[in-house]
Amino acid sequence: MRCFALIVISLFAPLAIASESVCYGTTAIGRLEGGVQLPSSGENFLSYGPVPERAGRTYVHSKVRDVVVAAYKILEKEEPSKLFKYAGTGFKEGGEFKPHKTHRNGLSVDFMVPVVDEDGRSVPIRTDPFNRYGYGIEFDKKGVYDDYRIDFDAMGAHLRALDMAAKRQGIGIWRVLFDPSLQLLLYKSKHGSYIQANIKIPKKRSWVRHDEHYHVDFLVECKPM
Numbered sequence: 001m002r003c004f005a006l007i008v009i010s011l012f013a014p015l016a017i018a019s020e021s022v023c024y025g026t027t028a029i030g031r032l033e034g035g036v037q038l039p040s041s042g043e044n045f046l047s048y049g050p051v052p053e054r055a056g057r058t059y060v061h062s063k064v065r066d067v068v069v070a071a072y073k074i075l076e077k078e079e080p081s082k083l084f085k086y087a088g089t090g091f092k093e094g095g096e097f098k099p100h101k102t103h104r105n106g107l108s109v110d111f112m113v114p115v116v117d118e119d120g121r122s123v124p125i126r127t128d129p130f131n132r133y134g135y136g137i138e139f140d141k142k143g144v145y146d147d148y149r150i151d152f153d154a155m156g157a158h159l160r161a162l163d164m165a166a167k168r169q170g171i172g173i174w175r176v177l178f179d180p181s182l183q184l185l186l187y188k189s190k191h192g193s194y195i196q197a198n199i200k201i202p203k204k205r206s207w208v209r210h211d212e213h214y215h216v217d218f219l220v221e222c223k224p225m
């Protein structure tokens with residue numbers, strides 16, 4: 001009997017660990033309980049570096065993790081030749097996430113723009129201490145920087161996959177922040193009409209230029225602070 005009880009406990013223990021995160025407040029004034037870390041990499045994606053990962057900068061709400069991973073799974077089928085990279089998300093317990101003004105309750109994720117090189121091949125954008133883990137990169141108005149060109153078709157496919165995965169999980173995307181001077185190129189790309197119909201991207205310039213990354217805020221019901 002005792003042995004049976006032990007087996008039952010050990011069977012259910014992983015479930016207890018895998019319980020859902022709880023968010024509080026807003027992305028600007030908020031915190032998180034039980035945040036989970038995004039996987040470092042998968043078939044078609046990777047994080048912006050082991051150092052920020054070890055510094056605990058890749059935690060999100062468990063529902064957001066599920067959506068991010070599900071979207072990459074969709075892209076494995078839809079865009080098998082494309083590579084993606086995500087950047088800063090937030091801390092395990094949320095709270096202030098410098099230098100960002102938001103990212104405080106597990107619902108914000110920065111994604112580096114997918115890029116192609118001179119030969120048109122999809123490559124992960126370089127992110128290291130010398131370019132502030134990618135945030136120091138400045139694209140011009142055509143979406144070009146050195147040998148990199150923003151792959152707007154891949155970016156559109158990613159946003160569409162995120163939107164579909166979020167809706168399937170019963171959450172949504174509140175908004176996406178992306179540089180107003182580059183938005184037209186996104187709308188002209190393969191999934192432009194889907195994005196215009198389904199995803200809110202404010203035309204107003206934000207405090208930081210979102211050219212090398214796009215910021216996604218997910219919609220999850222949070223408890224008051």
Ligand SMILES: [Zn+2]
Nearest residue numbers: 100109110215
């Ligand atoms: Zn952000």
